Amino acid sequence: MNEFWIDKKLLRRAFSRAAADYDATAVLQREVCKRMLERLDYIKLTPLRLLDAGSGTGWGGRQLAEKYPAAQVISLDIAIGMLQAGQGRSGWWQKLFGGTKQLPVCGDLEALPLAANSVEMVWSNLAVQWCNDLPATFVELHRVLKVDGMLMFSTFGPDTLKELRQAFGGVDGHSHVNRFADMHDIGDMLVAAGFSAPVMDMEHMTLTYDEVRSVLQDLKAIGAHNVTAGRGQGLMGKSAYAKLLENYEKLRRDGKLPATYEVVYGHAWKPQPRVTSDGAAIIKTSFKIK
Numbered sequence: 001m002n003e004f005w006i007d008k009k010l011l012r013r014a015f016s017r018a019a020a021d022y023d024a025t026a027v028l029q030r031e032v033c034k035r036m037l038e039r040l041d042y043i044k045l046t047p048l049r050l051l052d053a054g055s056g057t058g059w060g061g062r063q064l065a066e067k068y069p070a071a072q073v074i075s076l077d078i079a080i081g082m083l084q085a086g087q088g089r090s091g092w093w094q095k096l097f098g099g100t101k102q103l104p105v106c107g108d109l110e111a112l113p114l115a116a117n118s119v120e121m122v123w124s125n126l127a128v129q130w131c132n133d134l135p136a137t138f139v140e141l142h143r144v145l146k147v148d149g150m151l152m153f154s155t156f157g158p159d160t161l162k163e164l165r166q167a168f169g170g171v172d173g174h175s176h177v178n179r180f181a182d183m184h185d186i187g188d189m190l191v192a193a194g195f196s197a198p199v200m201d202m203e204h205m206t207l208t209y210d211e212v213r214s215v216l217q218d219l220k221a222i223g224a225h226n227v228t229a230g231r232g233q234g235l236m237g238k239s240a241y242a243k244l245l246e247n248y249e250k251l252r253r254d255g256k257l258p259a260t261y262e263v264v265y266g267h268a269w270k271p272q273p274r275v276t277s278d279g280a281a282i283i284k285t286s287f288k289i290k
Helices: 008-025 027-040 059-067 080-088 092-096 134-144 162-168 183-192 212-221 238-249
Strands: 049-053 072-077 102-106 119-125 145-156 196-209 257-269
Touching: 008 080, 008 212, 027 059, 027 119, 027 145, 027 196, 027 257, 049 059, 059 072, 059 102, 059 119, 072 080, 080 102, 119 134, 134 145, 134 183, 162 238, 162 257, 183 196, 183 257, 196 212, 212 238, 212 257
Parallel strands: 049 072, 049 119, 072 102, 119 145
Antiparallel strands: 145 257, 196 257
């Protein structure tokens, strides 16, 4: 097991605990969601059933339900607390008339509890970075899509939280920031998983803070704890924390501390399957990350 392997039990617990205050803090997540929704305006697809993979409290799923009023939205998240919080935030009119066709499902993106060829669209906003085997995750998302269905997603690239990673350098020997895949590698993974015509692009978004403590508090508030195998056990010592503060302060610009996020966007389609002479489908399922 490498140091960046994510402990799913801890991940589930962290996001469930963060659910109550998540929407108030997840400014970046909501902004990325809005930008993804704008991209749907240029895509000709009207799904009758779609999967919101990594739905969180369901804000994005509610926007999708409004955009596609005839569709059933399967809101899937690994943290039961997130799903429960989302259920509590449905509008009074939704409850009165039987909901928004949103179906909450607790499950893992790496082992979806859905039948093959069961949805016309998979939507995933800033969730796949929490998967340990991203190539296999794309194979799983491909499995549940119907032919001619579309996957649209966002995730984080390698520059994400580069300041925090730099500030932790030399503090101790533990991992503190998750490892993120490169946009070009992700495109290759999609092709290897059987998707066609992948479109990838990226942008940098920077949040600014007055103090390091606020950076760490925001990450905690959205459930983005360090849940990797190489994390330190127990609380950080005073000297290590002081070193972290000292290192991060060196990055202050115009009176503010930056926290950079490399946001990667992608969408791809599930084509008619390639088959062998005896009719067996051909799907490549292995990929090596450099």
